[in-house]
Amino acid sequence: MESLEYLDIVVRGWMHDARNKILAAFNKDLDVWTKSGRNDLVTNIDKEIEKIYSKNIRLLFPEANIIGEESFTQGDLNMNGMTWFIDPIDGTMNFVKQHCHFASMLAIYENGKGVRGYIYDVVGDKLYWGGPDVGVFCNNEKMKDPSNTVLRDGLIGIGAPYLIHNFCNLQAVALASSGTRMYGSAGIQIIHVIEGKCVGYVSYLRPWDFAAGRVLAETLGLSMKKIDGTPLNMLVSSDVLVATKNAQKDIAKLTKKS
Amino acid sequence: MESLEYLDIVVRGWMHDARNKILAAFNKDLDVWTKSGRNDLVTNIDKEIEKIYSKNIRLLFPEANIIGEESFTQGDLNMNGMTWFIDPIDGTMNFVKQHCHFASMLAIYENGKGVRGYIYDVVGDKLYWGGPDVGVFCNNEKMKDPSNTVLRDGLIGIGAPYLIHNFCNLQAVALASSGTRMYGSAGIQIIHVIEGKCVGYVSYLRPWDFAAGRVLAETLGLSMKKIDGTPLNMLVSSDVLVATKNAQKDIAKLTKKS
Numbered sequence: 112m113e114s115l116e117y118l119d120i121v122v123r124g125w126m127h128d129a130r131n132k133i134l135a136a137f138n139k140d141l142d143v144w145t146k147s148g149r150n151d152l153v154t155n156i157d158k159e160i161e162k163i164y165s166k167n168i169r170l171l172f173p174e175a176n177i178i179g180e181e182s183f184t185q186g187d188l189n190m191n192g193m194t195w196f197i198d199p200i201d202g203t204m205n206f207v208k209q210h211c212h213f214a215s216m217l218a219i220y221e222n223g224k225g226v227r228g229y230i231y232d233v234v235g236d237k238l239y240w241g242g243p244d245v246g247v248f249c250n251n252e253k254m255k256d257p258s259n260t261v262l263r264d265g266l267i268g269i270g271a272p273y274l275i276h277n278f279c280n281l282q283a284v285a286l287a288s289s290g291t292r293m294y295g296s297a298g299i300q301i302i303h304v305i306e307g308k309c310v311g312y313v314s315y316l317r318p319w320d321f322a323a324g325r326v327l328a329e330t331l332g333l334s335m336k337k338i339d340g341t342p343l344n345m346l347v348s349s350d351v352l353v354a355t356k357n358a359q360k361d362i363a364k365l366t367k368k369s
Numbered sequence: 370m371e372s373l374e375y376l377d378i379v380v381r382g383w384m385h386d387a388r389n390k391i392l393a394a395f396n397k398d399l400d401v402w403t404k405s406g407r408n409d410l411v412t413n414i415d416k417e418i419e420k421i422y423s424k425n426i427r428l429l430f431p432e433a434n435i436i437g438e439e440s441f442t443q444g445d446l447n448m449n450g451m452t453w454f455i456d457p458i459d460g461t462m463n464f465v466k467q468h469c470h471f472a473s474m475l476a477i478y479e480n481g482k483g484v485r486g487y488i489y490d491v492v493g494d495k496l497y498w499g500g501p502d503v504g505v506f507c508n509n510e511k512m513k514d515p516s517n518t519v520l521r522d523g524l525i526g527i528g529a530p531y532l533i534h535n536f537c538n539l540q541a542v543a544l545a546s547s548g549t550r551m552y553g554s555a556g557i558q559i560i561h562v563i564e565g566k567c568v569g570y571v572s573y574l575r576p577w578d579f580a581a582g583r584v585l586a587e588t589l590g591l592s593m594k595k596i597d598g599t600p601l602n603m604l605v606s607s608d609v610l611v612a613t614k615n616a617q618k619d620i621a622k623l624t625k626k627s
Contacts, residue, residue, distance in 0.1 A: 150547050204548055208524055209566040266466055271549040274532060275540045282533045289408050290462055291529040293551040308467040 115226065118171075119240065122217060125167050126231045126238060129160045129215050133200065133233050137210050152203045157181055160199035164217065168195050178346075180319045188346050190223040196322035196345075202296025210234070214298025218322035220345065228326030230298045239302055239327055247305065247327050256332045257307030262354075262361035265310025266290045268300040273314060279338050279350070279366040281313060287365060297321060304353050305331055311354030311362065313338060321351050334359040338366050373484065376429075377498065380475060383425050384489045384496060387418045387473050391458065391491050395468050410461045415439055418457035422475065426453050436604075438577045446604050448481040454580035454603075458491075460554025468492070472556025476580035478603065486584030488556045497560055497585055505563065505585050514590045515565030520612075520619035523568025524548050526558040531572060537596050537608070537627040539571060542620050555579060562611050563589050569612030569620065571596060579609045592617040596624050 133156060142155040161181045168177055172193055179197035195217065200206050202213030211234040219227040219242075229240040239254075241247035247254045267288040273281050274291065285291045292309060294300050300312040301324035321335070322345060328335045335353040336342060340363060343351060354362060391414060400413040419439045426435055430451055437455035453475065458464050460471035469492040477485040477500075487498040497512075499505035505512045525546040531539050532549065543549045550567060552558050555574055559582035561567040579593070580603060586593045593611040594600060598621060601609060612620060 204524070208547065209561070211566070266462070266553070271532075271543060274529075275543060285529060285533060289466065290553055291551055292553055293549055295524070295548055295550055303467070308469070 115242070115244070118219075119227070119245075121171075122227070122229055123238060123240065125164060126215055126217070126229060129163065129199070130231065130233050130236070132156065132160060132163075133206075133215070141207060143207055150204060152207055153181060154200070154203060154207065156206075157200045157203055160215065161197050164197045164199060168197075178318055178322075180317070190220060190345055192222065194220045194345075196220070196319045198298070198319040198323075201298040201320060202294075205295045205299075212294050212299050213296050214302070216298050216319065216323040218319075218326055220322070223345065225322070225326035225329065228323035228330075230302060230323050230327065232299065232302060237302075239305065241330055242326055243330050247330050249306075254305065254331065257305060257355065259332075259355045259357045260307070260310045262288050262310060262358040264289060265355070265358060266292050266303075266308070267358070268292050268294065268303065268309050268312035268314070270314030273350075279369040281366065283365045284313075284362050287361070297324065301328065301353055304328065304333065304355075310358040311352060313350065313352040313354075313362075315348065316351040317348040318345055321353075324353060328353045332356070338362070339368065373500070373502070376477075377485070377503075379429075380485070380487055381496060381498065383422060384473055384475070384487060387421065387457070388489065388491050388494070390414070390418060390421075391464070391473070399465060401465055408462060410465055411439060412458070412461060412465065414464075415458045415461055418473065419455050422455045422457065426455075436576055436580075438575070448478060448603055450480065452478045452603075454478070454577045456556070456577040456581075459556040459578060460552075463553045463557075467553075470552050470557050471554050472560070474556050474577065474581040476577075476584055478580070481603065483580070483584035483587065486581035486588075488560060488581050488585065490557065490560060495560075497563065499588055500584055501588050505588050507564075512563065512589065515563060515613065517590075517613045517615045518565070518568045520546050520568060520616040522547060523613070523616060524550050524561075524566070525616075526550050526552065526561060526567050526570035526572070528572030531608075537624040539624065541623045542571075545619070545623060555582065559586065559611055562586065562591065562613075568616040569610060571608065571610040571612075571620075573606065574609040575606040576603055579611075582611060586611045590614070596620070597626065 176194040198216040205212040215231040217229040227242045231238045297320040303309040394414045434452040456474040463470040473489040475487040485500045489496045555578040558570040
């Protein structure tokens with residue numbers, strides 16, 4: 112445990128360094144490329160930050176698996192031993208167009224079990240971090256479990272394509288809630304759920320999008336599964352629903368197989 | 370002009386006072402009522418702030434028309450002489466559920482022409498204000514016109530009901546953009562457009578939702594009309610599209626009568 116406590120200090124230091132690099136980039140021209148489609152962006156800053164995180168991790172843990180957004184290759188991946196997930200900038204579109212509403216994320220899993228999640232709201236300068244042994248903190252303040260609000264009394268985050276195409280009947284979920292919110296970053300959306308500002312968030316996510324959020328959400332007593340209630344596979348992209356336990360039950364009644 | 374300059378100082382003072390009252394309310398139990406439907410909320414703080422704004426306006430301008438969210442009654446309204454629009458808390462649902470992402474708004478029109486708009490991002494402590502004679506400021510910093518970005522290269526804000534029900538074919542607009550954003554407050558969405566963080570925002574709005582935003586948006590060279598391109602009636606609730614001129618043209622090609 113002592114070593115994890117020490118690691119928290121080290122990792123938070125890495126992330127503060129990353130923040131300074133990211134904020135400095137606002138004043139420079141970015142190199143922007145598209146990946147899977149015209150709205151899936153990566154910049155030189157995403158690549159640079161991931162490289163630094165990877166190098167730092169390798170120095171401490173030469174044997175660890177590293178699954179990073181910008182270096183991910185399908186292959187003989189497994190979750191044996193220590194696995195790190197890196198999302199240098201989650202919400203790159205917002206980073207490019209808005210200069211806000213994006214997060215930097217890291218997660219540590221041991222033999223498939225989440226031990227640490229770190230989600231940094233870079234512009235808001237709020238680092239959400241923790242794990243099952245210590246609880247969850249926002250910067251230095253310990254967070255309480257969010258109240259177990261039902262869907263009807265809460266705001267729900269839904270990815271735009273899922274809402275437009277009514278994936279799994281999610282339009283009914285939107286209409287049954289108090290309102291729909293779309294911030295354009297899984298990290299920022301998950302922060303809203305762990306803070307109790309939204310009762311849930313559902314979207315198609317890749318492992319580095321949800322690895323850190325899963326550790327924090329589950330530590331705070333939230334549910335994080337696929338929409339159909341089956342467990343997440345940490346090596347596979349899929350639909351992901353993070354929600355209060357009550358909202359998860361309400362959503363299960365409204366959703367259908369797609 | 371001198372009197373408007375003086376008025377800016379006075380009104381900004383009112384709004385800073387309102388901010389203090391609103392932030393103080395986070396630590397107290399709110400009285401919350403529903404209005405037109407279960408997701409249309411009003412609190413004792415909305416009512417209290419509107420009352421204070423109205424009283425302040427009446428002291429300076431006993432003859433002015435006042436159109437306020439919480440006191441609005443259909444009737445013999447007109448825009449002759451001076452008209453004030455008051456939205457004490459725009460995004461009351463966010464105020465109640467999130468304690469952020471809401472705005473306090475005031476606007477002044479003279480014989481139907483907008484002369485001043487004030488949109489206060491209360492938690493962010495950023496007051497956007499100005500009019501055609503002085504330009505638009507964020508706190509004390511003069512804002513530049515946002516760049517005339519096309520729809521394809523920008524983020525678009527769309528009200529959830531419009532997106533779900535595909536009002537006027539807005540799903541096609543969402544899919545043609547760089548991404549959709551929903552923040553749950555017209556004031557906050559319009560701030561994103563005047564800052565150039567989104568290329569547009571479209572929703573069903575009431576006069577006090579768009580009165581201040583219209584003054585700021587048009588002063589900054591943006592388009593603010595109904596979706597079909599016809600002018601807004603300041604006394605009538607309707608669909609409202611605020612956008613860069615290029616995005617407005619792109620959206621006009623994609624939308625249909627509903």
